[in-house]
Amino acid sequence: MTDLVTWAELCGSLAAIGGAAYARHAYPAAYWSTVGLPLAVARLLASYSSTMDACGLTVEPSRWRALAVRATTRREVRPVPPRRGVIRPTTTGLRMRLRLAPGQEPADVAASAERLRHAWGVHAVHVRDVKPGVVELRLVGFDVLRKVQMPRRLDGGPLQIPVALREDATAFVRDYRTVPHELVLGATLSGKSMYLRNLLTGLAAQPVVLVGIDCKRGVELAPFAPRLSALATDPDQAAELLPALVKEMEDRYDLIKARQGIAPGTPKELITSDIWGLPEGERPAPIVLFIDEVAELFLVATRKEEERRDEMVTQLIRLAQLGRAAGIYLEVCGQRFGAELGKGATMLRAQLTGRVCHRVNDEASAKMALGDIAPEAVLAACAIAPELPGLAVVGDTSGGWSRIRTPYLSLADAAAICRATADLAPDVPALDPFRPYVAPMPVEASGLVATARPVTE
Structure with a gap:
C-alpha cells in the first residue's frame, strides 16, 4: 500500500511538471x-x-x-x-x-x-x-509577440487606431493627429499588408474619407472598395487622382483663411490654423491616402512617363508638407524607399514622420526607414525572422523605437468590415469621378435564399 501511494505521488508530481x-x-x-x-x-x-x-x-x-x-x-x-x-x-x-x-x-x-x-x-x-x-x-512574463492578443481595454478616439501590440504588452496606437504621415517598409510576406489591413479596417469604422493608390492593379486595396471614396489602380489613374487631392487641399485652405478673416472682436477660440479649429458643421472630413507599393509611382521607362512621375512626386510632396492642416494624411507603403527611386524620393521620405519597418531583404532598406531617426533600431529590424510575419520595428523622430506585431486579420473579414461600414464614407464631390465600382452582392452571399418556382400561364 505504501508503494502504491509513493508511485501515485511520483506520477502526480511528474504529471504536474509536464502539464506546467x-x-x-x-x-x-x-x-x-x-x-x-x-x-x-x-x-x-x-x-x-x-x-x-x-x-x-x-x-x-x-x-x-x-x-x-x-x-x-x-x-x-x-x-x-x-x-x-x-x-x-x-x-x-x-x-x-x-x-x-x-x-x-x-x-x-x-x-x-x-x-x-x-x-x-x-x-x-x-x-x-x-x-x-x-x-x-x-x-x-512571456513573449507577447509570439501569439498576439490585443488588450481588452483599448484607448482610441478620432483618427486613433490601435493597430498592433508592443513588446511591453501595450497597444501601439496609430494617431494621425500626432503623427500625420507614415512610411511602412517591408519585404514580400513580411506582414506589411496585414498592418495596412488592420489600419484600414480601424479607420473604416470612423467618418474618415479613405483614398487608395494601388498600382498592382488593385490586388491589395480593391477588396476594400465598398469603403473607399477613391481608388487608382495604375499610374495613369494616380496621375489624375493626385491633382484632385491637391485641389481639395487648396479648397480647404481657402475655408481656413475665410475663418481667419473674421472681425477683430471675434473670440480667440474661433480663430484657427487648421480644420480642427473650424466649427463642427463647417469642418470637412479628414482624408487618409493609402499608397501601396510607392515604387510603382517612381519607376519610368520613357521620357513621357518621367514627366508624369515628376508631376506626381511634386504633388505627393505638397500633400506631405501642407496636408496636415487640411486634414489630409499619408500612409506610404513599399519594399524600398531610397534615393535610387528618383528625384524627390528623399524629400518625400523626410516628410513622413512615422516609420514602420518590417522584415527587409538588406540592411540598406532598414536604414532607409530608421537610419535617420533611430539608428539603434536598424539592427533590430535586420534581426526579424521570416517565420514571424507581422513583426516590425516602429520609430519616430524623437529617437524612440520599439517592436510591434499586428494581429492576424483575414482578407475576407477585412472586406466584410468595409462592406458593413460603407455607409460611413463621407461625401466628397471632388472624388466622385474616382469612386471604385462595387459589384452587387449575390443573393446567396447576402443571406437570402432564392426558391425556384414553376412559371404558370
Whole structure:
C-alpha cells in the first residue's frame, strides 16, 4: 500500500511538471497567471535590495538616516536602493514604480533592465519615465509577440487606431493627429499588408474619407472598395487622382483663411490654423491616402512617363508638407524607399514622420526607414525572422523605437468590415469621378435564399 501511494505521488508530481511545461509553451498567459506570477513576485520581494545593489542602483544613505541606523541598531550602514511602490500584477506581467534616489536618473535603471530580467526570471523589463524622480518598471512574463492578443481595454478616439501590440504588452496606437504621415517598409510576406489591413479596417469604422493608390492593379486595396471614396489602380489613374487631392487641399485652405478673416472682436477660440479649429458643421472630413507599393509611382521607362512621375512626386510632396492642416494624411507603403527611386524620393521620405519597418531583404532598406531617426533600431529590424510575419520595428523622430506585431486579420473579414461600414464614407464631390465600382452582392452571399418556382400561364 505504501508503494502504491509513493508511485501515485511520483506520477502526480511528474504529471504536474509536464502539464506546467506544456502550458508554458502552448498557453503562456495561463501559465503566467497560475505559476509564473507567484514565482516572479517571490523572487522580486526576496532579492530586491541585493539585486539593486548588484546592478549599481543603490546610493549612500543620507547623513540623518545613517545616524539613526547607528543609534538604534548599531549595524553597518548599507547603501539604499530606490524606494519601491506597490506591485500591480497584470495578465502579461507586473508593473511597479520606483522613486529614484538622489543622483539617479531613468537611464541608470534602463541600462540595468537586462540584468533585472535575469535576476527576477521574466521575459523582459521595460522602463518608462513617469515624472521627475519616478519611473515605472513593466515586467513582461512571456513573449507577447509570439501569439498576439490585443488588450481588452483599448484607448482610441478620432483618427486613433490601435493597430498592433508592443513588446511591453501595450497597444501601439496609430494617431494621425500626432503623427500625420507614415512610411511602412517591408519585404514580400513580411506582414506589411496585414498592418495596412488592420489600419484600414480601424479607420473604416470612423467618418474618415479613405483614398487608395494601388498600382498592382488593385490586388491589395480593391477588396476594400465598398469603403473607399477613391481608388487608382495604375499610374495613369494616380496621375489624375493626385491633382484632385491637391485641389481639395487648396479648397480647404481657402475655408481656413475665410475663418481667419473674421472681425477683430471675434473670440480667440474661433480663430484657427487648421480644420480642427473650424466649427463642427463647417469642418470637412479628414482624408487618409493609402499608397501601396510607392515604387510603382517612381519607376519610368520613357521620357513621357518621367514627366508624369515628376508631376506626381511634386504633388505627393505638397500633400506631405501642407496636408496636415487640411486634414489630409499619408500612409506610404513599399519594399524600398531610397534615393535610387528618383528625384524627390528623399524629400518625400523626410516628410513622413512615422516609420514602420518590417522584415527587409538588406540592411540598406532598414536604414532607409530608421537610419535617420533611430539608428539603434536598424539592427533590430535586420534581426526579424521570416517565420514571424507581422513583426516590425516602429520609430519616430524623437529617437524612440520599439517592436510591434499586428494581429492576424483575414482578407475576407477585412472586406466584410468595409462592406458593413460603407455607409460611413463621407461625401466628397471632388472624388466622385474616382469612386471604385462595387459589384452587387449575390443573393446567396447576402443571406437570402432564392426558391425556384414553376412559371404558370
